[in-house]
């Protein structure tokens with residue numbers, strides 16, 4: 001039995017700092033995806049929302065919030081929260097419902113509105129809260145990104161020029177993306193001259209937070225066949241948890257697991273490995289990848305986590321030009337987080353939208369020629385991460 | 393001249409004696425270490441159902457896993473001097489515990505003086521001051537360097 005489902009349509013609300021209610025972005029993206037699929041909202045039997053923690057109660061019950069905004073029509077509902085993997089988990093819930101025979105057509109939606117300024121922790125004296133303690137020590141989010149960047153420099157000979165080349169590459173990709181927030185073709189000099197945040201990372205190496213919305217319409221393969229549709233398919237969704245002892249320094253932790261009683265494991269490597277296993281595919285089958293460049297340097301880590309090369313070889317892969325448009329395996333053809341900024345519950349779905357447009361050959365100036373298989377990868381707080389494989 | 397008071401900036405995370413130690417938990421069943429100490433009483437090792445832990449001092453020395461610095465003033469609850477002074481941060485791998493622990497690096501050391509693999513030791517230093525009181529915290533210092 002096939003475990004694949006068809007992607008009938010995708011849609012997005014452009015990323016930005018629009019300052020409007022997240023429901024607007026979600027409904028805009030949902031209507032775009034339904035129009036793309038050629039399906040009326042009233043035919044959707046299951047709606048799956050990716051939750052946002054920043055928009056009050058409507059955000060916690062995002063699936064129902066979107067359903068009400070589109071108009072109650074009796075569909076079954078689900079809401080998923082899994083930090084940056086929320087969109088993938090919402091997608092997995094919809095896929096499971098289809099494969100279990102519970103519905104033919106499902107709509108998956110994620111959207112967010114981000115507050116202005118710093119995401120500061122709660123005030124007061126709270127020594128029992130490690131997140132409060134790390135901020136008290138001045139350990140900010142870019143600190144974690146920079147630790148990985150510095151380690152690459154010392155172990156593998158990565159340079160500031162490499163991290164900057166990733167940003168310049170992704171900016172060039174995103175310039176052609178109407179849904180990207182930043183469409184400026186940043187130059188090497190502009191990146192290097194931006195303010196130092198956490199050595200070696202400059203402001204323009206680190207991604208912003210954004211407003212945005214993304215939606216995907218899924219259906220069973222039988223439903224797609226009945227309508228004579230040849231669409232891209234979801235071949236795998238990985239939402240694995242880490243394995244103890246996790247050896248990676250993870251935001252917001254002050255310390256890693258101890259590996260005295262159990263072997264050490266890499267969580268980020270396991271995310272993609274599970275997706276490949278499920279799809280029966282490997283890195284050699286990929287035409288493109290969308291990975292989580294929270295900082296430009298982390299894109300290099302992802303080349304290794306998703307198996308494009310071995311540890312220590314990412315700089316060589318980047319310098320060879322393989323990962324830019326026109327190369328052997330373009331990474332972040334959409335422009336990535338460098339051009340979007342992170343809209344947490346929508347981001348994993350936005351990555352899937354890009355793969356679908358690429359596999360349909362509808363990505364315009366940023367088209368990866370002959371794209372047949374793509375993977376997404378992301379990872380964030382509290383043991384969450386995901387990878388989705390889409391194939392023609 | 394009055395002596396300055398020395399108190400912990402974060403209570404319960406480290407000792408104030410010299411030499412200072414971080415305080416971790418060690419599972420009485422499997423020996424896994426935790427820092428900070430576990431607040432919930434369950435060992436996180438999936439092969440262990442341990443629920444009793446001993447508070448133990450962690451190794452005072454280790455090697456740099458990686459490092460960076462804070463070049464702009466972090467938001468509260470970070471307490472900044474005026475003007476803000478950039479500082480380095482290190483992630484240090486403890487050999488006996490097989491874990492990595494983050495912390496600030498002592499004042500006066502910047503990223504140019506650090507390298508992955510460099511031996512480091514734990515010391516207490518002021519995180520910030522209030523009147524005649526120094527709020528002390530653990531920091532990493534290159535081994536053999538005089539503070």
Ligand SMILES: [Zn+2]
Nearest residue numbers: 419422435440
């Ligand atoms: Zn145990």
